[in-house]
Amino acid sequence: MKKNLLLLSTLCLMSTAMYAQSGNVGINTANPGTTLDVNGAITNRETAVAVTGNAATIAANTSQVQLTGAATAAVAITAPAAPNAGQRLVIYNNTTGGFGATLNGFTIANGQAMEFAYSNGGWRATNNGAAPANTAWNILGNTGTNPATNFLGTTDGQGLAFRTNNTEKARILANGNVGIGTTTPNTKLDLGSDVATSKLAIYNNPAGADFYGFGLSGGLLHFHAASTTLTAPPDMVLHSSGQLGINIGATNPTANLDVNGTARVRSTPFIPNTSVATPVYQDANGVISRSSPNGQGNVMSSGTTATIAAGATATVLTGVPDGAAYTVYVSTGSGCSQVALAEFWLLAVNANGYSGLMGKSGMLGGNGTVGPTFTETQNSSTATWNAGACQDGGNNTSLNYRISITPGTPHSIQITNLGNVPRQYSVVLVRIGLF
Structure with a gap:
């Protein structure tokens, strides 16, 4: 009699927390919306699995695993097939040595956990984990790569964009043109349409006081050699008209060759006696010209x-x-x-x-x-x-x-x-x- 009363009391207590409606079972809810509806936390007890010889085997009917022990290389995980598709498995890689652990081609980084679902005859990562082994680039570096098959880029006709601070800074188009500061490069290397004193550095010391490179200003291409600052006057400029200026600063040349300072020609050839040599002269502005009238002084x-x-x-x-x-x-x-x-x-x-x-x-x-x-x-x-x-x-x-x-x-x-x-x-x- 006492046993019957105890069983009746237990069923009454359970009825306050478990309900059934249209085949759905609810725990701590009177209106279960799915086959099993739990209003509250669910605990899957974690099972510790020690790594031996850089390998770990997970027992059947296990839902959550913590890999322990020391690893000296990447850990290979073996897990049995689940009795039902849809079974979940969470694996936490807590081994020492800093190596990843791989199940069915998906790598769990050291110190990280990854959830798997059993589907289509295998364990599949469900939380955007690493792609199957040897198909993803690791931000900490990659080994065993082959440039013929392993690359960073696109396989369709789209370009590749590079961002910092979520703003695009460089792009490679599908035709191979590279743009820095432009999304539509027109040449193999295009630095965009920005006009600035310094444009491209061949060498620049940490203090920015020894700049070798190129710059731009209106209609002028600047050439710098050991400029003391990025805004220092260029040593040579080439105008869009083809005129070249040496030591004239960022000003337009006034002749095809405009030199502010001395000029020297080394090892001039001897003119044979069948040729006429025309002397050159300099006017008050330093412009070099031939004699006047033409031929005078030849x-x-x-x-x-x-x-x-x-x-x-x-x-x-x-x-x-x-x-x-x-x-x-x-x-x-x-x-x-x-x-x-x-x-x-x-x-x-x-x-x-x-x-x-x-x-x-x-x-x-x-x-x-x-x-x-x-x-x-x-x-x-x-x-x-x-x-x-x-x-x-x-x-x-x-x-x-x-x-x-x-x-x-x-x-x-x-x-x-x-x-x-x-x-x-x-x-x-x-x-x-x-x-």
Whole structure:
């Protein structure tokens, strides 16, 4: 009798907390809305599973597991198939060593918990856990990657955006163009449309006081080399018109090459005697220009000629431009250090046979008071010097020569050695006017 009363009392107490309606069972609710409706917390008792040999096996009919023990590598988890699809399993990786634990390709980071649901014949992560092994990038680094198959990016025709502070800072388009500060890069590397003093740093020390790189201002591309600040004047600028300025600051160049300071050209080539050299001049503003009128001051030089035998004639300058007046300088010397320098007038005019050459002046070095005697024809001038005997075999005729111009165009200058020993000559032609 007492047992019956005890059972009746127990059922009465349970009836105050458990109700059934239309097949639904409710705990602590009179209106269960699902097959099992619990109004309050549910506790699944946690089971500790020790890791052995970097592996752990979870027993059947277990809902919550804590992995314990020491791991020296990633932990492999084995869990039996659930009797029913939809069973839940929570695993907490509490091992020492800092390694992740993997179940069915999903990795549980050390110190983290992950929930699984048994579905389609396997345990599936339900809480946005790591993707199956070797398919996700770890923010702490990745190992065992193959660039041919492992990459960060998109597999469709969409670009890849990079953000900081939830604001896009860079983008790679599907065509490979990279933009920094622009979402629509038009080239392989596009720094956008911002115009700032500093644009791209090749090198910049931590203090920002040793800047090597590029910058922009209206119509100008800046070049910086060791600028003391990011806003320091550039060392060189290139204008959108193609004009280049050196040491002019962030101002527009006023010529194709605008240099504020000295300029130097190293190892200039020698101009052969078939070419005309045009000198350059500088105006009051430092602008370099040619002579005025065009051609004034042009120079042709033979350099030092080959040795011309006594009595022989050689062409020393060719291609002398027609239609101009020139001054011709001829120098030669003996083995006794006597230098004979003479100056001649020259007209190179092919029309009507007006070409002509005439001696002007000269001096014999080492004396300074003796000049040559000139004997003229229309197209030649003979310079006779009163040279003394010399150990090279020369006598008082050794420095004599005749200079002539060929009347037809293109004109040439010739030297005939009228001395008694071989000689070398230097001939310089300076244009003094055009017709």
